[in-house]
Amino acid sequence: VLGLEVVLAGGSALRLGGPRLKDSAGLSLTRLVVGSEGTLAVVTEATLRLMPPQPPRMTAVASFPTTNAATGAVLAITASTRPAMLEYLDRPSINAVEDWRRMGLDRGAAAMLVAQTDAEGIAAERELATIISAFESHGAGEVLATADEEEGRMFVGARRDVIPAVERRGRLLLEDVGVPLPRLPALVDGIARIGAARDVEIALIAHAGDGNTHPLLVYDPADQRMVASAHAAFGEIMELAIGLGGTITGEHGVGRLKKPWLRGQLGDDVLELTRRIKHAFDPNHILNPGVIL
Amino acid sequence: VLGLEVVLAGGSALRLGGPRLKDSAGLSLTRLVVGSEGTLAVVTEATLRLMPPQPPRMTAVASFPTTNAATGAVLAITASTRPAMLEYLDRPSINAVEDWRRMGLDRGAAAMLVAQTDAEGIAAERELATIISAFESHGAGEVLATADEEEGRMFVGARRDVIPAVERRGRLLLEDVGVPLPRLPALVDGIARIGAARDVEIALIAHAGDGNTHPLLVYDPADQRMVASAHAAFGEIMELAIGLGGTITGEHGVGRLKKPWLRGQLGDDVLELTRRIKHAFDPNHILNPGVIL
Numbered sequence: 001v002l003g004l005e006v007v008l009a010g011g012s013a014l015r016l017g018g019p020r021l022k023d024s025a026g027l028s029l030t031r032l033v034v035g036s037e038g039t040l041a042v043v044t045e046a047t048l049r050l051m052p053p054q055p056p057r058m059t060a061v062a063s064f065p066t067t068n069a070a071t072g073a074v075l076a077i078t079a080s081t082r083p084a085m086l087e088y089l090d091r092p093s094i095n096a097v098e099d100w101r102r103m104g105l106d107r108g109a110a111a112m113l114v115a116q117t118d119a120e121g122i123a124a125e126r127e128l129a130t131i132i133s134a135f136e137s138h139g140a141g142e143v144l145a146t147a148d149e150e151e152g153r154m155f156v157g158a159r160r161d162v163i164p165a166v167e168r169r170g171r172l173l174l175e176d177v178g179v180p181l182p183r184l185p186a187l188v189d190g191i192a193r194i195g196a197a198r199d200v201e202i203a204l205i206a207h208a209g210d211g212n213t214h215p216l217l218v219y220d221p222a223d224q225r226m227v228a229s230a231h232a233a234f235g236e237i238m239e240l241a242i243g244l245g246g247t248i249t250g251e252h253g254v255g256r257l258k259k260p261w262l263r264g265q266l267g268d269d270v271l272e273l274t275r276r277i278k279h280a281f282d283p284n285h286i287l288n289p290g291v292i293l
Numbered sequence: 294v295l296g297l298e299v300v301l302a303g304g305s306a307l308r309l310g311g312p313r314l315k316d317s318a319g320l321s322l323t324r325l326v327v328g329s330e331g332t333l334a335v336v337t338e339a340t341l342r343l344m345p346p347q348p349p350r351m352t353a354v355a356s357f358p359t360t361n362a363a364t365g366a367v368l369a370i371t372a373s374t375r376p377a378m379l380e381y382l383d384r385p386s387i388n389a390v391e392d393w394r395r396m397g398l399d400r401g402a403a404a405m406l407v408a409q410t411d412a413e414g415i416a417a418e419r420e421l422a423t424i425i426s427a428f429e430s431h432g433a434g435e436v437l438a439t440a441d442e443e444e445g446r447m448f449v450g451a452r453r454d455v456i457p458a459v460e461r462r463g464r465l466l467l468e469d470v471g472v473p474l475p476r477l478p479a480l481v482d483g484i485a486r487i488g489a490a491r492d493v494e495i496a497l498i499a500h501a502g503d504g505n506t507h508p509l510l511v512y513d514p515a516d517q518r519m520v521a522s523a524h525a526a527f528g529e530i531m532e533l534a535i536g537l538g539g540t541i542t543g544e545h546g547v548g549r550l551k552k553p554w555l556r557g558q559l560g561d562d563v564l565e566l567t568r569r570i571k572h573a574f575d576p577n578h579i580l581n582p583g584v585i586l
Contacts, residue, residue: 247316
């Protein structure tokens with residue numbers, strides 16, 4: 001986002017930034033408004049930097065006997081390279097997709113990783129070799145690598161289908177917690193422990209290369225005990241992420257639902273500073289009241 | 294910059310962000326403090342994301358008969374690709390380096406471009422071909438392309454030597470104006486016009502691929518008329534950049550020197566908002582007083 005047109009609470013329209021690739025004049029107000037969830041100003045226009053089209057991607061897929069084997073492979077891969085995609089699906093996710101679509105995924109695997117490289121030629125070959133070697137040295141059962149775009153799209157599609165597939169099993173609470181990459185195995189273990197302790201079905205998918213997970217908590221909205229358990233687990237997962245030096249939301253934002261946990265992550269001082277900045281933009285607190293603060 | 298430890302004006306230490314690749318919890322305070330030139334808080338620690346080492350670079354260099362030919366080549370290249378480096382040197386810059394180092398640069402060229410690609414294999418070959426084709430179709434006199442890193446470093450070194458080389462000719466006022474890429478030719482033309490009208494020697498170098506230029510205004514500090522002309526040209530160049538939809542500072546910041554022109558770029562409303570944010574952080578204005586605001 002290079003620039004924004006915003007309308008402030010008082011009604012005036014301002015231009016922040018603009019179509020300049022580099023600009024260090026004044027405070028980074030564009031960056032401040034991005035991700036502020038409508039609490040600072042109303043965005044009426046955005047100027048985006050366009051990127052050249054990406055080259056065709058090569059895909060590598062593997063299934064793992066344990067979740068730790070899969071998260072260990074993620075750490076090994078990201079230690080030396082940054083794949084364009086590195087997605088994680090656990091057994092409940094794989095089976096939910098397989099129940100729905102029958103794609104021939106490995107139902108017995110504890111987890112599956114889908115990696116893609118957008119490098120080209122020798123660089124792509126080298127990145128793919130790094131990925132496959134990490135898969136194999138972490139006990140991957142089946143490893144598949146393909147330059148065929150259609151086949152690659154099929155596996156990416158399986159990952160994309162997880163949310164609607166799990167949604168067929170009940171109402172969802174969609175989590176978005178993230179941690180520093182080295183803590184990913186601890187986060188994945190801890191989420192499973194919380195699910196077991198609360199007797200809540202949790203399917204786990206993750207943008208694993210970013211340390212950002214989406215636990216999908218399944219519940220029956222008609223079963224009050226189950227609703228309470230799911231919401232308790234939802235909070236415990238955020239507390240787990242905070243305890244691991246992580247975040248309650250990697251990409252979806254705080255909104256109203258996660259507001260009670262924001263203080264635990266940011267601390268009183270940062271929340272107080274946030275409140276003062278909010279006040280500087282919107283002294284009467286008329287913009288998206290109840291969100292974030 | 295993933296995270297910061299900062300000390301506020303009141304003396305409290307806060308942690309903003311942290312070692313998480315994705316985090317959307319609360320306002321982007323890390324981003325706001327970065328580039329605030331010490332006016333919001335004192336940064337006492339920074340957490341940076343490290344990138345994998347870059348592959349060896351290939352280099353392409355060309356000299357051009359006119360500055361418009363060179364800036365036209367920049368627009369042609371950046372229309373379809375993003376080279377790792379795309380640097381511009383004008384004739385006074387080339388000659389200042391050549392006077393100092395005698396590298397065999399083309400003293401008669403109006404401008405020179407130094408491009409590098411950090412792609413690999415076929416992707417590097419394709420990017421280099423795009424660059425060379427743009428050079429040639431814009432009337433480049435000599436075009437040199439090399440995969441030899443030592444040779445590439447020599448040309449990058451020539452670009453790096455421009456500032457000390459021009460400094461041998463007098464005292465410098467170092468500008469930092471940038472524009473949206475399509476306006477780069479107009480900026481380069483306008484800077485030359487201002488230099489001629491004010492009778493100020495200006496050597497122009499640019500991170501051309503970013504639309505960010507560094508006009509180097511040369512003057513004799515003992516000659517009061519020349520000092521006044523150089524400062525007048527310095528201001529006119531910023532006004533030119535603002536008129537072209539650009540910025541008074543692409544990367545160096547506002548500081549004290551450029552403060553009088555900031556209002557012209559941002560406008561009253563954005564400055565007023567900036568003032569309110571400054572006040573939210575530092576109500577007694579004790580942090581870096583006189584900078585930006």
